[in-house]
Amino acid sequence: MRYYAAPMEGVTSYLYRKAHSRYFKKADKYFMPFLSPSHDHIFTKKDLREIAPEHNEGLNAVPQLLTRRAEDFLWAAGELKKMGYREVNLNLGCPSGTVTAKGKGAGFLGEPAELDRFLEEIFAAAEVRISVKTRLGLREPEEFSHLLEIYNRYPIAELTIHPRVRADFYRNRIRTEAFEAALPKSRNPVCYNGDLVTAAECRAAEARFQTAAGLMLGRGLIADPALIDKAGGGPGADKDRLRAFHDELYQGYCAAFGSSRNAMLRMKEIWFYLMGLFDDDGRYAKRLRKAGDVREYECQVAAVFRDLALRADAAAVWRKSDT
Numbered sequence: 342m343r344y345y346a347a348p349m350e351g352v353t354s355y356l357y358r359k360a361h362s363r364y365f366k367k368a369d370k371y372f373m374p375f376l377s378p379s380h381d382h383i384f385t386k387k388d389l390r391e392i393a394p395e396h397n398e399g400l401n402a403v404p405q406l407l408t409r410r411a412e413d414f415l416w417a418a419g420e421l422k423k424m425g426y427r428e429v430n431l432n433l434g435c436p437s438g439t440v441t442a443k444g445k446g447a448g449f450l451g452e453p454a455e456l457d458r459f460l461e462e463i464f465a466a467a468e469v470r471i472s473v474k475t476r477l478g479l480r481e482p483e484e485f486s487h488l489l490e491i492y493n494r495y496p497i498a499e500l501t502i503h504p505r506v507r508a509d510f511y512r513n514r515i516r517t518e519a520f521e522a523a524l525p526k527s528r529n530p531v532c533y534n535g536d537l538v539t540a541a542e543c544r545a546a547e548a549r550f551q552t553a554a555g556l557m558l559g560r561g562l563i564a565d566p567a568l569i570d571k572a573g574g575g576p577g578a579d580k581d582r583l584r585a586f587h588d589e590l591y592q593g594y595c596a597a598f599g600s601s602r603n604a605m606l607r608m609k610e611i612w613f614y615l616m617g618l619f620d621d622d623g624r625y626a627k628r629l630r631k632a633g634d635v636r637e638y639e640c641q642v643a644a645v646f647r648d649l650a651l652r653a654d655a656a657a658v659w660r661k662s663d664t
């Protein structure tokens with residue numbers, strides 16, 4: 342089974358991809374957090390840093406676009422092709438209110454006729470492979486049968502399905518049975534995404550979705566960066582490897598931001614998930630979260646590595662706070 346790293350805005354930057362692939366089993370694909378191509382067809386500095394080929398060397402990195410304008414998608418896909426990318430992913434899953442209000446991300450799923458026209462235009466003209474990351478619908482999982490009819494009209498390189506609707510955000514029960522029903526009906530290769538946190542869960546998904554082209558890991562992989570190693574029967578991470586990974590990432594952010602404070606804030610996003618791998622009753626996580634300056638942050642990180650044992654499987658600590 343192929344394992345992919347999910348795009349996570351604010352978490353899976355190019356520095357994250359680089360450090361992850363250096364210390365742990367490389368994902369077969371790393372999907373990048375979305376870029377929103379602007380009407381004036383200029384990438385921002387931040388976008389350029391993410392997609393720079395030299396920042397993604399040696400990785401199968403896939404840029405993702407969030408837009409509902411075919412013209413803007415085609416411009417960005419053309420630029421990405423010039424940079425050497427062979428696949429571009431379309432975001433049809435983002436549930437954020439500011440995104441869906443503009444009919445983008447999961448919001449686009451509520452306008453199937455528009456979406457069909459958009460897909461027709463981009464598939465007619467794009468010179469790169471186009472993959473799609475979708476939810477089951479905007480409001481109801483029943484919307485998916487019509488959406489799948491539309492997807493089946495186009496040669497989608499890979500259709501990643503996160504079996505929730507927009508209204509579920511990233512919480513609520515995952516609708517596994519809806520994914521299972523859709524899998525044989527897709528004419529395009531399908532990838533599963535959602536709530537895989539332990540190696541046992543990954544292996545169960547492999548067994549249950551044998552015809553799937555891949556499994557995409559999001560929060561579970563941030564919580565346990567060795568999850569792909571473990572799913573393949575390999576060893577988990579020890580504290581030394583995790584510490585080296587942490588330090589490389591932290592130092593990378595300090596250098597890239599020119600500010601250790603901003604680097605600390607970025608690292609706290611990662612710790613929100615990564616604390617799940619440590620046997621903590623909540624006290625260390627709280628101290629880390631509350632660290633007000635860099636010295637305090639570094640002390641708390643040292644304490645976590647010194648005092649806490651690693652769990653065999655990461656705990657999905659984010660479920661408690663309903664992210």
Ligand SMILES: Cc1cc2nc3c(=O)[nH]c(=O)nc-3n(C[C@H](O)[C@H](O)[C@H](O)COP(=O)(O)O)c2cc1C
Pocket residue numbers: 347348349350351352373374375405432434435474503511534535536537557558559560561664
């Ligand atoms: C903080 C955060 C940022 C995310 N950013 C993106 C994104 O940029 N593009 C995207 O398609 N999905 C994004 N997602 C969704 C994830 O890619 C994934 O679909 C979701 O977390 C469910 O998978 P998981 O249960 O394995 O985490 C994001 C999710 C989270 C929690």
